Amino acid sequence: MENFIVSARKYRPATFASVVGQSHITTTLKNAILNDHLAQAFLFCGPRGVGKTTCARILAKTINCHHITSEGEACGECESCVAFQNNASFNIHELDAASNNSVEDIRNLVEQVRYPPQNGKYKIYIIDEVHMLSNAAFNAFLKTLEEPPRYAIFILATTEKHKIIPTILSRCQIYDFNRIQISDIANHLASIAEKEGIKAEPQALHLIAQKADGGLRDALSMFDLIVTFSADNTITYQKTIENLHILDYDYYFRITDCLWQNDLSQTLLIFDEILKKGFDGHLFVIGLAEHWRNLLVSKDTQTIVLLQTADEIKKRYAEQAKNLPLSWLISAMNVLQQVDIQYKNSKNPKLLVEIALMKIAYLQKAIELSQIVQNQNFADDKKKVPTP
Template sequence: MENFIVSARKYRPATFETVVGQQHITGTLKNAIKNNQLAQAFLFCGPRGVGKTTCARILAKTINCTNLTADMEACGQCDNCQSFQNGHSFNVHELDAASNNSVDDIRSLIEQVRIPPQAGKYKIYIIDEVHMLSQSAFNAFLKTLEEPPSYAIFILATTEKHKILPTILSRCQIFDFNRIQVDDIASHLATIAQRESIAFEPDGLHIIAQKADGGLRDALSMFDQIASYANKNITYKSVIDNLNILDYDYFFKLTSHLTAAEVSQTLLLFDEILNNGFDGNNFINGLATHFRNLLVGKDAATIKLLEVSENIKQKYLDQSRQTELSFLLTALNLANTCDLNYKSSKNQRLQVELALIKMCHIRSVVHLAQQPLSTNNTATDPDQDKKKTDVVAGKESEVRSPESGEKAQKESEVPSPKSEDKAESLKGKGESVKEPEVKPTGASKPVISSATSISINMPKANAASTLIPSLNDLERVASGEDDGKPKTATGEAREPFTYDRLLEVWNKYIQILKAADKINLFTILNNFAPKLVNPTLIEISVESKTQEQFVVQESVELMNFLRNQLQNFAVDITFKQVERKIENRLYGNREKYDYLVNKNPKLDELRRRFNLDINP
């Protein structure tokens, strides 16, 4: 049986031209060879499987080639190229730093550097996974890396650049390798499939390229695996079955159910996905990616971000036209929240199902949210226009008791002489007169005009005109009660009160705060007694602006309580910042003794006479 060689080794690039997806690296290296400007040390860094070690080997072979082509590529025919390809070159040395990371290994390498090349111009040392070197090995390598012999070139390769010492980085030319694009990987896989006489579908190769996440070696490994699984017939179905990937059709079908608010069909489809062995977290992540693709498909400028085959791309464009932007944004937010809460949830399936149910009702929620806006914008009700006109004209609302309502109804049945004269004059001018509409009122309930509007304003410091009606005020107005007390311009009571009455009400309120467990407000109001600046202005003392802002936030309840208890709705509050004087406390025996001696100096004479000591 012929020995099988995996595609990653069999089709490993041998020239700069065959390197996939790293044109910015290969172009720079070829120009450096052409201009004879090779650095003493190179550092190739990037993710796995993108061609770091491959480019290092190509560079090592090219700079020792004695018959370079016009494109600065190795000829592959000279003795140096042949010895390199056969693995017998004495000028190229590879060191795996993962297994040779001690100081002794680096010292052995330094000893080899001292020997010049026997054939060829340069000796190249390729150190792979250089970040695995120990701290002492890095330090031993510094001097040689900074001042190597003219014939020595070091090529370091690593996947974790952040683990390398800055002193090493400063001595190297750094080349950052990119993840290989999906289209480049798919095109390379198609070329290999044609050489190996493997039938394939472009959609299947695209799925392999996406699953590889920018690594060509991973893509080639999956390619070999699926070629064996599908008996050299790589189809879209065989790829998703072998790699355990959710089919695009599931997401397209699910999005149709979500936009149509078909909750039952959505849950049944999710159940089918779970029964096929897929994980709920992978499903919700795939759904979020699907919504993201629909979102970028809405703009012609972002269509290039769809890293899928042309057939799948057309499906995305068709569904993105049928899906609203508001739905996609909200669904993306719900999917992201579900993903964040999935691992910490005890019922993970319910977590995903709840997110799907919410997505089903996105359209109805958005419609309900927009409905009041459209109603307000297109209001054509004549009664509503009349109310607006009444407000502009400054008409007062009428509040009647049952007796006054019946009296007003009787009076409305008898027209006044003035109104009769006005009506006759209008009829004489040919204008129509509209009779006033009288609605019957029940005798058991008070009649309140529909135009009544009550505004509640927040209290402001030093603003005695700001009034806050309480619930008792509204009940009194609604019932038509009149207690005969002095009223303000708005009809509210203004009963004078004394300072003792204010203290009594104040202490009653802070006790209510204490019982309600509002300790912060209780402490602030209990520190200082209130002051009566004038008959309606109460001064509250606070120790800082923070305390003042805290009291202002709770001032609505305070003002309502004070005004109701004092029966004076012109009461207002103001603030004054003061400092509380705290007496020096005596903690130790020496402090207590000094305090007593200050009051009675003979105490110290008594202590000396009896030879007494003071306990510390």
């Protein structure tokens, strides 16, 4: 039986062009290589799973390639590239600072830097989770980082830049990695599904991308989990919400319709059904507020681009948004905002949410009554003004 390889490893980018959602980083690195403007130290910062270590490895492979392409990519065929791909390169060294964070570990690294590369132009040192180094280790590293031999390049990677001492930051060229856009993650998952012969619904892939919160590695892990859960090599929206324990969009659409129609009984029954399925009331409040925010941006053709969902769901948002006044949506969101603030301190959070739903169910009547009172007051004030 062939060993299973997780998608995050199997489809790990091997070139700058295949890196997802970090074009501002890859373009700069390729230009630095082509123009021979390589710094002696790089610092890659950003959330987990966005490609920091991957870009560090691609950069290390490319600058030692014997036949760099005109686009600034490694050829993948020369002796150096083959050695890197086989994990047999003597010029590229990786250090995990989480488990090698002492002064002694850094001294050993500094000692290695003294020896030039036997084959190739550069010796590259990739230090992952560099923020885990102790202050003494950072200080021991300072001089070498500032004035390394001409053949030595350091690539540091971290998820917590604020924990790195300023003297280290000042000696590095800093690259900030972004969270990857939902659409980019969904498109990447769709391409992997096609390569693997997996049938995947676009709604399901968008849901995985949203849940991943900008991290491609997390998205690929969830993708593998749902493929394993689905014995027939299909990823459906229903299987995705079951496996990831996500509340179905349909509940938010239904409860919004009930609230707008003043159907309080059905609203409370739907909320009770949600709780019985094991969903947290606070997450429901946050999800409903986000649903109304999506309805708000769906009311204008200029802001609908802010809605990052599948096309079918976008149409449904646009249809429901037509029936709901802007004033009602904003007022309802304000009510939920107060519930969000008070939820953790409430001794009866279910009742807190139910009272909020009761308020929202009769919100339109309150808005109409307020407008009648305002109009009446305006008319009375007008009568009091003496005529010349």
